[in-house]
Amino acid sequence: MTHNELTQQIFSKQSYLCVGLDTDPRKIPHSLQNEPDPVFAFNRQIIDATADLAVAYKPNIAFYEAQGPRGWESLQKTLDYIPANCFTIADAKRGDIGNTSGLYARTFFDPSAAGLDFDSVTVAPYMGHDSVTPFLEYAGKWVILLALTSNPGSADFQRQPINEQELFEVVIETAKTWAGPDQLMFVVGATQADELSRIRELAPDHFLLVPGVGAQGGSLADVSKRGLTPNGGLLVNASRSILYASGGTDFAEKARAEAQALQQEMASYL
Numbered sequence: 004m005t006h007n008e009l010t011q012q013i014f015s016k017q018s019y020l021c022v023g024l025d026t027d028p029r030k031i032p033h034s035l036q037n038e039p040d041p042v043f044a045f046n047r048q049i050i051d052a053t054a055d056l057a058v059a060y061k062p063n064i065a066f067y068e069a070q071g072p073r074g075w076e077s078l079q080k081t082l083d084y085i086p087a088n089c090f091t092i093a094d095a096k097r098g099d100i101g102n103t104s105g106l107y108a109r110t111f112f113d114p115s116a117a118g119l120d121f122d123s124v125t126v127a128p129y130m131g132h133d134s135v136t137p138f139l140e141y142a143g144k145w146v147i148l149l150a151l152t153s154n155p156g157s158a159d160f161q162r163q164p165i166n167e168q169e170l171f172e173v174v175i176e177t178a179k180t181w182a183g184p185d186q187l188m189f190v191v192g193a194t195q196a197d198e199l200s201r202i203r204e205l206a207p208d209h210f211l212l213v214p215g216v217g218a219q220g221g222s223l224a225d226v227s228k229r230g231l232t233p234n235g236g237l238l239v240n241a242s243r244s245i246l247y248a249s250g251g252t253d254f255a256e257k258a259r260a261e262a263q264a265l266q267q268e269m270a271s272y273l
């Protein structure tokens with residue numbers, strides 16, 4: 004999906020919601036446990052309940068890898084089920100020497116390899132340009148680079164001063180020389196909303212993927228006030244607060260209600 008297509012989806016759905024598919028088999032309602040693939044059965048109902056409210060879906064790969072081959076099968080079925088008008092994110096946080104990154108890129112972007120055809124993958128910047136560029140070689144695919152993450156440990160390295168900047172600022176400025184806003188986004192945690200104005204000065208045209216509203220307590224209002232651009236420019240993710248809004252048979256209905264509350268608030272900011 005291109006930058007323009009994503010922007011169009013945001014304005015037509017009046018939403019910049021990304022639903023995180025962090026599906027933990029231990030949290031799936033009992034009513035689905037006897038399904039042949041409980042994870043896919045759960046995801047399918049979540050997608051059906053939220054597809055008109057969300058512009059993106061983000062399966063976190065850890066939840067699928069932890070299930071071994073069954074998990075990869077659930078991931079592939081889930082990805083195939085996501086409607087074509089929704090942007091897809093493999094939240095895998097990959098990055099290695101170039102030769103190895105090339106294989107990670109193939110895994111998520113080349114359907115003839117592992118069967119997966121994501122629009123984007125999250126990548127860690129720590130190993131530098133040659134660990135990121137193999138992902139950028141796939142035309143039409145996106146890298147979403149970790150910049151300032153939502154967790155407390157983000158202070159350990161990302162906030163360290165370096166040449167009168169903080170490390171996350173150096174990451175953004177440097178990575179902007181590797182790819183433009185049509186292929187590169189940055190991850191900024193919703194819990195870091197205070198830094199968003201500064202980040203917007205550095206990256207006025209890049210999409211930001213913002214996880215951390217809902218279970219992590221980030222403020223959608225603060226993120227939107229500081230991060231929205233005339234083109235939208237944000238994908239705000241919520242995972243647990245939507246997926247597990249109810250543990251009962253009404254889980255899809257309750258997930259929809261959570262997603263709708265976020266979408267309606269987003270519409271008021273657009």
Ligand SMILES: O=c1ccn([C@@H]2O[C@H](COP(=O)(O)O)[C@@H](O)[C@H]2O)c(=O)[nH]1
Nearest residue numbers: 063152153192214217218219241242243
């Ligand atoms: O800085 C980051 C980067 C990634 N994540 C991921 O987003 C979701 C958040 O889940 P919630 O349940 O809404 O808290 C999860 O997959 C994280 O691994 C992040 O939270 N922060």
